[in-house]
Amino acid sequence: MNSTVKPRRKPSQSRAWMTSTAIQDAFLLLLLEKGYEKTSMRDIANVAGVSVGSVYQYFPGKEAIAAMTVRTWVRKLSTALSQAVEGITRTGKGRTVDEVTRLLVEVQVNTMLEGGAYWRALSSIERRVSPQAVYNRLYQDNVDLFRQALTSAADWPDGLDDARVAFSAYTIVDSLVKQALLVKAALPSAETMLGDVSLALDGYVRAVRRTGAVPP
Template sequence: MTHPMKPRRRPTQSRAWMTSEAIQDAFVLLLLEKGYEAVSMRDIANVAGVALGTLYLYFPNKDSMAAVTVRRCVRRVGEALAQANPGQQARTVQQVTDAIAAAYAHCFLDRPQQWKALISLERRISSAESYEQLYRQHVAIVRDALVAASDWPAPSDADAMAFTVFTIVDGMVRHALLVHAQVPAEEALVREIRCVLDGYLQQAWAPARPASGAPGKN
């Protein structure tokens, strides 16, 4: 028996992936146009250009489709976060956290209305287990980026700091979308996030990161 929140078919070929993504894209368009309650499976099939029977081959119901769509979008945010990892480049921790703030804010503010709808939907349909899993994946991405920085203080608790850094960024971006009447300017929001992150890191590594803002210099 198929779990009501899981897709019936997991795409394994390029055409199947394209069909699944077309269905999810159609769902997002309708979500913004009509709201979740008013969207029907037939509506989604019509917009996606697939037969209703084909739609049910991929998703048993609307909640299943919503859960998969939210996860796909959130994973793409993780891919953007990963770009903050300096890799072979010589980036300081401050530069890394600046990049994390900019990448995360851009993902959400690039399509603010879509993300408003998806964030609200995520709270409704995502299980606690699924939410925690994705959250920890993003924290791990931030941790890897931090410890790859050129001036990362090795004795520091990378997991704890990554959790705090990501929680600051995630919370400020999401609530800026959900609470403000108008979508904030991306540059202004990133600047505010950077101020909070810089203050946190200065306090977290007081000996290694003096108030001058230059990590590791006394």
């Protein structure tokens, strides 16, 4: 990982975790209020209620704080998806593909819209501050969760390239939600977003199941 985005130290005690969290929360508030370019390390320290020196003990610079904050929020989404997938797989082969895809869409849409303004701000800088390897790993973690959920469905057909289908399925959901947050002036309603994303994902998955293979 690039040294400019790698934290200086990993907090191992509760007080240290609280300080790191306070710094990330302060950065996020300032990102909304002032934007990335106008936010300084001193601003972050003031809002977090710590000294500038304390901030530098944990992070070498603003980009490192931004990268860690993005990772923290992406992991929140992964945790929500993981809990949903655990619930799906715990019931065995009882759910249909349509039920599984609906649940996956609901979890991702509701999680991201709940923190809509924050997700919008973080999505706008995500590729700028996230090292490619870290971005790829976190993305693939969520793809793997989609794969696990989809293949657990009672009517999931054999013979599909599950990894490829899961990648496309997650990309459809993630891209539609993120682009809506980034581009639209007003945050979309959950009902509208759920409807649009479900239509797109259902169309893709049904086409794949009907043909029995992902088109080349």
